[in-house]
Amino acid sequence: MADGRSDAVPGSPEWWSLLEARARAAVPSAVLRYVEEGARDEVTLSEATAAWREARLLPRVLRDVREVRLTRELLGCAASFPLGIAPMTLQKAAHPRGEVAMAEAAAAEGVPIVLSSNAGSSFADVGATGATWWLQLYMSPDREVAAALVDEAAHHGARAVVLTVDTPVVGTRFPTPGEQHVWDVAHPSWVGANLPREGRDPDPARRHKAMDLAAGDLTTLKSRSGLPVIVKGVLRGDDALAAVGAGAAGVWVSNHGGRQLDQAQATARCVARVREAVGEQATVLVDGGVRSGLHALVALALGADAVLVGRPVFLALAADGPEGVRRLLRLLRDELEEAMRLAGCADLDDVRGLVDDGR
Numbered sequence: 001m002a003d004g005r006s007d008a009v010p011g012s013p014e015w016w017s018l019l020e021a022r023a024r025a026a027v028p029s030a031v032l033r034y035v036e037e038g039a040r041d042e043v044t045l046s047e048a049t050a051a052w053r054e055a056r057l058l059p060r061v062l063r064d065v066r067e068v069r070l071t072r073e074l075l076g077c078a079a080s081f082p083l084g085i086a087p088m089t090l091q092k093a094a095h096p097r098g099e100v101a102m103a104e105a106a107a108a109e110g111v112p113i114v115l116s117s118n119a120g121s122s123f124a125d126v127g128a129t130g131a132t133w134w135l136q137l138y139m140s141p142d143r144e145v146a147a148a149l150v151d152e153a154a155h156h157g158a159r160a161v162v163l164t165v166d167t168p169v170v171g172t173r174f175p176t177p178g179e180q181h182v183w184d185v186a187h188p189s190w191v192g193a194n195l196p197r198e199g200r201d202p203d204p205a206r207r208h209k210a211m212d213l214a215a216g217d218l219t220t221l222k223s224r225s226g227l228p229v230i231v232k233g234v235l236r237g238d239d240a241l242a243a244v245g246a247g248a249a250g251v252w253v254s255n256h257g258g259r260q261l262d263q264a265q266a267t268a269r270c271v272a273r274v275r276e277a278v279g280e281q282a283t284v285l286v287d288g289g290v291r292s293g294l295h296a297l298v299a300l301a302l303g304a305d306a307v308l309v310g311r312p313v314f315l316a317l318a319a320d321g322p323e324g325v326r327r328l329l330r331l332l333r334d335e336l337e338e339a340m341r342l343a344g345c346a347d348l349d350d351v352r353g354l355v356d357d358g359r
């Protein structure tokens, strides 16, 4: 089973349980807990996937679906299908080559990877994989620290900057009684490879983040980097519009995988209003609980340009290395293709309006 094969049908509940079991065997339990946890009572976490499943579709019929076209340009980068890898710290806890192994898988399958500013692998090493990669940034109170990070990332080929705006402080998570804390087991080399020495405290809660982020930060980031800026962690239409007005190329509908403000709305219930607010001029990305190509279809139908996936690829990296990530990406792609055929859509542009909104 080490190669990730079993009789379970890929994508079935049994297949997912086996993937999780293999990941559990491969990483310390405190790491797995950290990956899977959400803030406080985990209300938002528990609703994420359920909200994608709530959508009901009105498939089109009498359409030619012999050929389904899934490629899409995202922020000037070609993607083989509209999906990317969300930024996550601690990938070196999943695999000795961490983000580099993840980036190799992304490159091989033709999807972008978003690198956490707290990654354990250097920008140079990730850039050398040839992957399309975007930098995720937590703004530091001292704007110059963040600016230096962005300069370095751009130098090593980052194609966009993703500013995370939902984390003025790290949301409280309740530890499992009697279990070690992740930052007690984490090796210092797992995180902070690109941060200045004084910013390398492994525990993100102890690294200060700007609590006074404003539209001006977007404008500055854009002009300094010369790269498209995406604002990650937007759930409201008015905020989305303000971000785009300040120069953002797009917004990323996210509640940080339910790890920040508990009881924040499910992203599946926010995508449509965000798309409506920004119109067609901006890129709209979404993450949170996307676990199948069908969920991706729902997200695209509601107005997203692409979905991002977090925990599943982390588990796949831990369980089966970069080959496991590649298998999972191919599975999600194949599921999306099947869902599009069944919904009568040969092109990504055909999927808008598939969700029944009662009209």
Ligand SMILES: Cc1cc2nc3c(=O)[nH]c(=O)nc-3n(C[C@H](O)[C@H](O)[C@H](O)COP(=O)(O)O)c2cc1C
Pocket: 034, 035, 036, 048, 086, 087, 088, 089, 090, 116, 117, 118, 136, 164, 232, 254, 255, 256, 257, 287, 288, 289, 290, 308, 309, 310, 311, 312
């Ligand atoms: C282990 C872990 C680490 C994360 N680290 C970051 C991070 O460094 N920066 C960030 O913007 N989001 C981070 N996130 C949030 C993800 O980018 C993403 O928003 C979320 O996990 C998506 O939901 P999903 O895991 O249900 O797919 C992290 C999430 C997890 C699970």
